[in-house]
Every structure is written in C-alpha cells, then in structure tokens.
Amino acid sequence: MNTVLSRANSLFAFSLSVMAALTFGCFITTAFKDRRVPVDIHVSRVMLKNVDDFTGPRERSDLGFITFDLSADIKPVFDWNVKQLFLYLSAEYATKSNALNQVVLWDKIVLRGESTKLNLRDMKSKYFFFDDGNGLRANKNITLTLSWNVVPNAGILPLVMGSGHMSVPFPESYETTKSY
Amino acid sequence: MRLNASTVWGPSKYYVCFLKPEVYPDKLYAFFFFHLIIQRSKMLSIFNSIPTHMDYKGQKLAEQIFQGIILVSAVIGFAYGLIIEQFGWTVYIVLGGFALSCLLTLPPWPMYRQNPLSWQPALPETTGETQQKPQESLKKKKHK
Numbered sequence: 001m002n003t004v005l006s007r008a009n010s011l012f013a014f015s016l017s018v019m020a021a022l023t024f025g026c027f028i029t030t031a032f033k034d035r036r037v038p039v040d041i042h043v044s045r046v047m048l049k050n051v052d053d054f055t056g057p058r059e060r061s062d063l064g065f066i067t068f069d070l071s072a073d074i075k076p077v078f079d080w081n082v083k084q085l086f087l088y089l090s091a092e093y094a095t096k097s098n099a100l101n102q103v104v105l106w107d108k109i110v111l112r113g114e115s116t117k118l119n120l121r122d123m124k125s126k127y128f129f130f131d132d133g134n135g136l137r138a139n140k141n142i143t144l145t146l147s148w149n150v151v152p153n154a155g156i157l158p159l160v161m162g163s164g165h166m167s168v169p170f171p172e173s174y175e176t177t178k179s180y
Numbered sequence: 181m182r183l184n185a186s187t188v189w190g191p192s193k194y195y196v197c198f199l200k201p202e203v204y205p206d207k208l209y210a211f212f213f214f215h216l217i218i219q220r221s222k223m224l225s226i227f228n229s230i231p232t233h234m235d236y237k238g239q240k241l242a243e244q245i246f247q248g249i250i251l252v253s254a255v256i257g258f259a260y261g262l263i264i265e266q267f268g269w270t271v272y273i274v275l276g277g278f279a280l281s282c283l284l285t286l287p288p289w290p291m292y293r294q295n296p297l298s299w300q301p302a303l304p305e306t307t308g309e310t311q312q313k314p315q316e317s318l319k320k321k322k323h324k
Contacts, residue, residue: 001234001242003233004232004286004287004288007242008286010243011246011250011278012278014246014247015277015278018250018251018254019254019274021254022257025258026258026261026267026270029262079265080261080264080265080266080267
C-alpha cells in the first residue's frame with residue numbers, strides 16, 4: 001500500500017467484491033416471490049381454413065384465425081430485480097394424432113417503466129395458428145393461456161403462467177366464422 | 181518542463197488514428213488525449229518525483245477508511261434501492277462511495293504521515309565502514 005497504484009488496486013478490488021455481494025443480495029430478496037397475476041382472456045371470433053402448408057409433410061393443414069380480448073394488470077410482477085417481461089399467449093389442445101399441442105399466437109415485451117395495465121380489444125394473432133394435420137376442425141377444447149418470462153437483473157429467469165384461461169371449441173366446418 | 185503539443189503528440193508505442201476532434205465523440209477524444217499524456221509523463225518522469233508514500237500506521241488508517249466508507253455506502257445503497265425499487269440507485273451510491281474513498285485515500289495526505297520511521301543517525305566515516313555508509317544512505321533514500 002505504499003504507492004498510489006497499490007492502494008488503487010486494493011480499493012477497486014474491494015469495491016468489486018462488495019458490489020458482487022450486493023447483487024447477490026438483490027437476487028435473494030426476490031428469488032422466492034410468487035409472480036402469478038390473474039388474467040382475463042376472452043375470445044370474440046374464431047374461423048377455420050384448410051390451406052396448403054408448405055412447411056409440413058402433408059398437403060393441406062388446418063389454419064385457425066382467432067380474435068381475442070386480453071386484460072390484465074401485471075404491476076405486482078415488477079420489482080427492483082425485474083428488467084422486462086416477455087408475455088406470450090399460447091393455445092393448447094389435443095388431437096387424434098398428437099396428445100399435446102402448444103402454439104404461440106401472440107407475444108409482447110414489456111419493459112420496466114412502461115404502462116403495466118394491459119387492456120387489449122379485438123386483437124388478431126401475430127403468428128399463424130397452423131395445426132400439425134387436420135385436428136382443429138370440430139375440436140371440442142382449445143385453451144388459451146397468457147404466460148410470461150421474467151427477465152431479472154440478477155438471478156434465474158422464471159417462466160410463469162397467468163392464473164386465467166379460456167377454452168373455446170372450434171367450428172365444425174371450414175370457412176365459417178363462429179362468434180362468441 | 182512545459183507540456184506542449186510536440187511533447188504530447190510524438191511517436192508513441194500505440195498508434196492512434198489521428199482524426200479531427202469533430203469526427204470523434206468527445207469522450208473518446210478525451211480518453212485518447214489523457215492516455216497519451218500519461219504515457220508521455222511516465223517518460224518525462226515529472227510524476228515519478230512526486231512522493232506518494234505513507235508510513236505503516238498511515239497505510240493501516242487508509243485501509244480502514246476506505247473499507248469503512250465503501251461498506252457504509254453499500255448498506256445505504258442497498259436500503260435505498262430496496263425502498264425505491266431500482267437497483268440502479270444502489271450501484272450509483274456505491275460508485276459515489278468509491279469516488280469519495282479514492283479522494284480520501286489515494287493521495288498521500290499529511291494524516292497518513294504522522295508516524296514516520298525514525299532511522300538511526302549515520303555512523304561517522306572510518307576506513308572500515310566506507311562500505312556500510314553508501315548502503316545506509318541508499319536505504320534512507322528508498323524509504324523516504
């Protein structure tokens with residue numbers, strides 16, 4: 001500690017160790033928090049088509065069009081360890097050929113500081129709702145849920161499902177619109 | 181010795197692209213400028229003659245001071261960040277503590293030189309001890 005450089009070295013190293021300990025403390029204070037929030041999903045219109053699917057092995061696949069309403073208040077999820085949330089709406093259903101299908105229809109990134117009240121009406125899906133085959137027609141039960149991925153400042157990235165879902169049956173025939 | 185342009189912008193080990201100041205962002209320009217000044221000054225050795233030593237009790241005091249300041253600023257920063265729910269403020273407060281302790285402990289203030297080592301006086305020069313005396317005075321110069 002006789003020269004300026006040696007003092008500066010030990011000062012800097014000590015500060016970095018203290019900063020690492022503070023970051024761990026930040027992680028520990030929010031590691032076991034419950035990040036679920038009630039979510040309200042409503043489907044207003046559903047339409048079904050049978051189109052050429054060039055990405056799949058068969059000639060024609062089912063393509064669904066869903067128009068939905070979404071409202072949720074995600075303010076309780078944000079705290080000092082959350083940088084942003086990645087929200088996504090997924091549809092889950094079962095068909096004769098596959099026991100479980102999950103398709104992401106829509107997503108959004110919410111940064112800390114942006115408005116946290118989601119109140120979306122008549123939203124169209126962002127991504128195509130293709131089925132692996134023709135299992136959407138006359139399907140009794142398609143469940144839509146909103147989930148989110150919490151991106152923290154320090155620590156693990158939990159994947160949380162919102163506590164609200166909506167199940168809709170799909171129409172029996174193609175090119176007909178069903179309204180709810 | 182004057183530091184004019186010819187002493188600062190001479191040939192250097194690191195070849196910097198000499199663009200016009202308007203082209204570079206200001207901070208980058210300042211960084212290159214100070215980097216070259218420090219290089220030049222090491223070769224000019226005017227800063228080598230500024231004494232930066234402290235005695236042993238002063239070093240201990242300096243270490244206690246900066247550890248205390250940084251720990252206190254860490255506790256304050258953690259509490260403040262937790263209350264206002266922004267981790268950025270915790271980092272800012274710790275950086276402020278770091279800057280304050282840099283200011284207090286890096287330069288050799290007089291409070292760190294209160295207990296200088298007392299050397300024995302030099303022995304009178306005799307024929308047998310002409311070898312010892314240059315060694316002693318060399319020791320004295322190093323630990324000044």
